[in-house]
Amino acid sequence: MSSKNRYDNDRPEWIPYARQSIEESDVEAVVQTLRSNYITQGPRTSWFEEALKEATGASHAVVVSSGTAALHLSCLALDVSVNSVGIVPANTFVATANCLKLAGGGVIFADVDPTTGLSQPSHFKAALEESLSDSLPVKALLPVSYSGSCPDFEGIRDIADQSGLSVIHDASHSLGASYRTSDGSICKSGSCAHADAAIFSFHPVKSICAGEGGAILTNDEALARRARRLRSHGVERSQSISEQYGPWAYQQEELGLNYRMTEMQAALGYNQLARLGEFVDRRLEIARRYHEAFSVEPFARVFNLPQLDERSAWHLYPIRFRNPNCREQAYAFLKERNIGSQVHYIPLYHHSYYKDIIGREEMPGAEQFYASCLSIPLYPSLQDSEQERITSTLKSFCEQVD
Ligand SMILES: Cc1ncc(COP(=O)(O)O)c(C=O)c1O
Numbered sequence: 001m002s003s004k005n006r007y008d009n010d011r012p013e014w015i016p017y018a019r020q021s022i023e024e025s026d027v028e029a030v031v032q033t034l035r036s037n038y039i040t041q042g043p044r045t046s047w048f049e050e051a052l053k054e055a056t057g058a059s060h061a062v063v064v065s066s067g068t069a070a071l072h073l074s075c076l077a078l079d080v081s082v083n084s085v086g087i088v089p090a091n092t093f094v095a096t097a098n099c100l101k102l103a104g105g106g107v108i109f110a111d112v113d114p115t116t117g118l119s120q121p122s123h124f125k126a127a128l129e130e131s132l133s134d135s136l137p138v139k140a141l142l143p144v145s146y147s148g149s150c151p152d153f154e155g156i157r158d159i160a161d162q163s164g165l166s167v168i169h170d171a172s173h174s175l176g177a178s179y180r181t182s183d184g185s186i187c188k189s190g191s192c193a194h195a196d197a198a199i200f201s202f203h204p205v206k207s208i209c210a211g212e213g214g215a216i217l218t219n220d221e222a223l224a225r226r227a228r229r230l231r232s233h234g235v236e237r238s239q240s241i242s243e244q245y246g247p248w249a250y251q252q253e254e255l256g257l258n259y260r261m262t263e264m265q266a267a268l269g270y271n272q273l274a275r276l277g278e279f280v281d282r283r284l285e286i287a288r289r290y291h292e293a294f295s296v297e298p299f300a301r302v303f304n305l306p307q308l309d310e311r312s313a314w315h316l317y318p319i320r321f322r323n324p325n326c327r328e329q330a331y332a333f334l335k336e337r338n339i340g341s342q343v344h345y346i347p348l349y350h351h352s353y354y355k356d357i358i359g360r361e362e363m364p365g366a367e368q369f370y371a372s373c374l375s376i377p378l379y380p381s382l383q384d385s386e387q388e389r390i391t392s393t394l395k396s397f398c399e400q401v402d
Pocket of ligand 1: 092
């Protein structure tokens with residue numbers, strides 16, 4: 001196949017399961033940056049950080065080169081590294097677990113609710129209790145707001161507090177989401193009201209995009225300072241260093257990385273963030289339309305719907321097939337008709353890397369969710385006519401397998 005034909009998204013009739021929403025002002029923001037004095041970490045990175053603080057209510061934001069970098073730095077900055085273990089939902093992208101391995105630590109998987117794909121407090125508690133016989137201590141819980149919906153963060157924080165653990169919220173799917181607490185107040189995803197750190201990804205399929213990019217949000221000043229230092233080689237610049245070594249001087253105080261974001265990415269992320277509300281509203285509107293369309297036969301006999309969580313960022317719309325054989329058939333049926341879909345996710349312990357180091361586990365909730373789930377197209381620029389095409393194609397499928 002020639003490289004020209006490799007990309008489904010280039011086919012005019014193709015509807016992907018997810019895609020970025022770029023408008024002319026985004027293009028202008030990036031082009032203006034290329035003509036400015038800074039093209040790597042500079043003023044636009046600071047603007048983006050300030051805007052993220054405002055959007056989430058967290059006191060500090062540290063913008064980095066990817067969500068994976070944000071997870072890795074969060075582990076390092078919280079000392080969740082060598083000789084420690086973190087608990088990660090089995091239903092997530094590999095990066096949520098990989099950050100622990102990259103930081104030199106270990107991974108334990110928590111099972112998930114088979115209807116939502118979320119790890120809730122009971123799942124973290126069970127994984128923590130099972131881990132007590134292991135030699136290395138658990139130091140962190142890494143809840144994931146899978147698909148854009150938040151789990152019970154208060155309950156997860158309570159479990160962490162009872163055992164002196166850190167909480168790193170992988171909020172890659174949930175920028176723009178919020179959740180209600182037991183006293184009725186509303187917390188924004190990324191506010192860190194119940195987490196030591198939260199991370200976002202700005203990959204093109206997420207709530208906003210920066211091409212690639214990520215951020216760490218926290219209310220802990222020392223953690224933010226350390227994450228900033230680790231983002232740039234572990235190097236510090238300060239008055240006392242200048243006085244000691246000269247006005248040009250900097251000091252490497254620990255081993256860090258280059259996880260800086262370019263100014264072109266920061267300009268795009270900053271410009272997109274101004275439209276976050278619009279993006280999330282449109283995603284919710286599409287989710288509501290799917291809900292309405294699928295609440296009648298023949299759909300209801302063939303698959304179940306995600307809960308219509310009005311506070312979700314609606315990163316994904318995962319339907320769940322009653323008969324697991326139907327999922328694979330539906331994937332092929334949609335693809336033949338130029339509609340993309342995807343499975344989120346293969347339980348992490350199925351991956352050969354984790355099979356080799358942990359041994360295969362079977363978690364009933366994660367297995368059940370994995371066997372049945374399929375994410376269908378959902379993104380702000382999905383046209384109503386395209387959504388109708390998706391719905392009518394799924395209708396034909398359901399009638400055929402009924
Ligand atoms: C749940 C989750 N965590 C982490 C990441 C990693 O983010 P990035 O691709 O920006 O490194 C992703 C991205 O797909 C994700 O979905």
